[in-house]
Amino acid sequence: MKYSINAQWHKSIKEISENQWNNLIDHNSLPFYKWNWLFALEQSESVSPKYGWQPIHLSLWENDRIIALAPLYLKNHSYGEFIFDHEFAKLSVQLGLEYYPKLIGMSPLSPIEGYRFFIAKDKDEEELTTIILKIIDDFAIKNKLLSCNFLYVNPNWKNYLESVGYLTWTNRQTQWNSIGEITFEDYLKRFNSNQRRNIKRERNSIKKANLEIKVLNNDDIDLEMLRLMHKFYENHCAKWGVWGSKYLSNEFFERLEANSLKKNIVLFNAHRGDPKNPVAMSLCIKNREMLWGRYWGSKEIIQNLHFELCYYSPINWAINNGIKKFDPGAGGKHKIRRGFQAIPCFSMHRWYNKNMEVILKSCLPKLNNLIVEEINNSNNEAPFRIL
Numbered sequence: 049m050k051y052s053i054n055a056q057w058h059k060s061i062k063e064i065s066e067n068q069w070n071n072l073i074d075h076n077s078l079p080f081y082k083w084n085w086l087f088a089l090e091q092s093e094s095v096s097p098k099y100g101w102q103p104i105h106l107s108l109w110e111n112d113r114i115i116a117l118a119p120l121y122l123k124n125h126s127y128g129e130f131i132f133d134h135e136f137a138k139l140s141v142q143l144g145l146e147y148y149p150k151l152i153g154m155s156p157l158s159p160i161e162g163y164r165f166f167i168a169k170d171k172d173e174e175e176l177t178t179i180i181l182k183i184i185d186d187f188a189i190k191n192k193l194l195s196c197n198f199l200y201v202n203p204n205w206k207n208y209l210e211s212v213g214y215l216t217w218t219n220r221q222t223q224w225n226s227i228g229e230i231t232f233e234d235y236l237k238r239f240n241s242n243q244r245r246n247i248k249r250e251r252n253s254i255k256k257a258n259l260e261i262k263v264l265n266n267d268d269i270d271l272e273m274l275r276l277m278h279k280f281y282e283n284h285c286a287k288w289g290v291w292g293s294k295y296l297s298n299e300f301f302e303r304l305e306a307n308s309l310k311k312n313i314v315l316f317n318a319h320r321g322d323p324k325n326p327v328a329m330s331l332c333i334k335n336r337e338m339l340w341g342r343y344w345g346s347k348e349i350i351q352n353l354h355f356e357l358c359y360y361s362p363i364n365w366a367i368n369n370g371i372k373k374f375d376p377g378a379g380g381k382h383k384i385r386r387g388f389q390a391i392p393c394f395s396m397h398r399w400y401n402k403n404m405e406v407i408l409k410s411c412l413p414k415l416n417n418l419i420v421e422e423i424n425n426s427n428n429e430a431p432f433r434i435l
Contacts, residue, residue: 052110053108053179054108055107055108055179055183056106056107056108056109057104057187058103058105058106059102059103059104060090060103061086061087061090061103061105063105064083064105064107064117066084068114069083069114069117070082070083071114072114072115072117072166072167072168073117073166077335077336077337078155078160079309079312079334079335080158080160080333080340081119081155081162081163081166084306084308084309085155085309086103086119086155086156088303088306088309089157089300090103091303092296092297092299092302093297093299094156094295094296094297094299094300095121095156095157099295100123100124100125101122101128101156102121102122102123102149103120103121104120104121104122104151105117105118105119105120106118106120106183106184108179113168114168115168115171115176116165116166116167116168116171116179116180117165117166118153118166118180118184119153119154119155119166120151120152120153120184121152121153121154122149122150122151122152123149123150123152124148124149125148127293127295128157129152129154129159130159130378131199131217131395133197136195139404139407139408140194140404143403145194145401145404146192147194147195150194150196151187151197152197152198152199153196153197153199154198154200157295157296158342159199159221159377159378160200160375161200161201161202161203161221161375161393162201162202163198163199163200163201163202163205164198164201164202164204165177165180178212185398188398188400193400194401195397195398195399196397196398196400197395197396197397197398198214198395198397199395200393200394200395201394201395203394205396206394206396210396213398214396214397215396215397215398215399215405215408215409215412216394216395216396216397216412216416217395217396217412217415218392218393218394218416218419219392219393219394220390220391220392220393220419220422220423221375221378221391221393222375222376222383222384222388222391223373223374223375223376223389223391224363224366224373224374224376224387224388224389225373225389226367226371226372229367230367231367232360232363232364232367234367235363235364235367235387236248238387238432239431240431242431243385243432246385247360247386250355250356250360251352251356253351254318254350254352254353257353258320259318259319259320259327260318260319260320260321261316261356261361262317262319262323263314263315263317263361263365264316264323265313265314265315266310268315269304269305269313269315271302271305273317273324273329274302274304274305275298275301275302276326276329277329277331277343278296278297278298278300278301278302279345280329280343280344280345280346281294281296281301281331281343281344281345282294282298282345283345283347284343284345284346312333312335313331313332313333313334314331314333314334314339314362314365315330315331315332316329316332316357316361316362317329318346318353327346327347327348327350327353328344328345328346328347328353328357329345330342330343330344330358330361330362331343331344332362334371337371338371338373338375339365339366339373339375340375340377341358341359341362341374341376342377344357344358355382355386358376358377359376359386359387359388362374362376374388376388381426384426384427384429384430385430385431389427389430390422390426390427392419392423
């Protein structure tokens with residue numbers, strides 16, 4: 049079926065109403081692509097041209113009804129993506145090509161699997177996807193862009209993009225998957241005896257430090273607590289110097305107080321008697337099926353506190369609330385020893401220079417095989433059985 053459609057580019061999400069945007073996003077249930085999350089990033093200037101993120105969302109309309117969305121950004125650097133394409137950039141220099149700006153499809157600053165175009169349920173998804181890809185190609189060629197890159201794509205979308213010429217780059221994430229646990233003790237049963245003892249020892253050390261853990265969500269979360277969370281996040285990033293990845297402003301955290309955002313937040317608060325005076329906190333995002341670990345910080349150096357607030361307490365909360373998956377965030381090989389397994393994630397790339405495309409088409413399969421081998425080796429060393 050053919051559509052009489054109108055395509056529009058948007059330099060801000062404000063150009064599309066919240067209802068229009070979320071009518072397409074809601075059934076996918078990914079908080080990181082909801083209008084209010086992306087709007088908070090823009091309004092707080094955490095994502096803005098000033099910091100190298102130019103929103104350039106693409107929408108398709110049938111009369112006055114929006115029928116498809118592609119959240120997109122033009123970028124003049126590679127920070128905040130959490131996949132590392134420096135070798136691609138080096139290759140472009142060797143070929144005498146300008147690597148930046150590049151076109152990116154992702155939820156900014158969040159390595160969250162699930163990117164795809166969002167299509168109205170009653171429309172032909174493949175047909176509208178093909179139309180969007182053609183518009184993107186025309187835009188990239190007209191503006192002399194070297195590449196279009198969709199990061200952390202929905203795995204169900206990968207095969208289609210490969211069929212239309214996109215190249216796959218495999219990367220690595222970690223994830224905890226429920227195997228039907230009812231209690232935290234059930235979670236411990238998956239480990240060998242040595243690691244069970246180790247986890248119990250790590251958790252007991254938090255009690256010996258006279259720390260209590262309080263879980264905050266819904267009305268427990270107020271503006272003061274979110275401002276404190278930003279301070280923890282800011283201080284943690286500062287410890288890493290120029291590599292600290294401090295992208296989010298205090299205003300972004302303040303905007304999380306809105307009910308439409310707060311309902312997806314879980315805070316894990318470590319304190320000594322007064323939760324309003326926390327020693328450390330972590331912030332997670334949830335929907336009905338999944339938990340995502342995002343930010344954390346502590347004003348004291350306490351052994352194992354990171355493991356407690358970022359792994360064990362969230363897993364315990366997930367089990368108690370019927371959450372089946374937990375993505376603890378980027379990095380950290382120590383996650384494998386604590387119940388997470390390595391899994392592949394995929395980014396999809398189109399190159400608008402033939403030499404660049406030919407070289408990467410030859411190299412990427414070999415690189416991808418190495419990543420898969422690394423994932424398998426990591427899981428083989430895990431102190432629990434991978435299902």
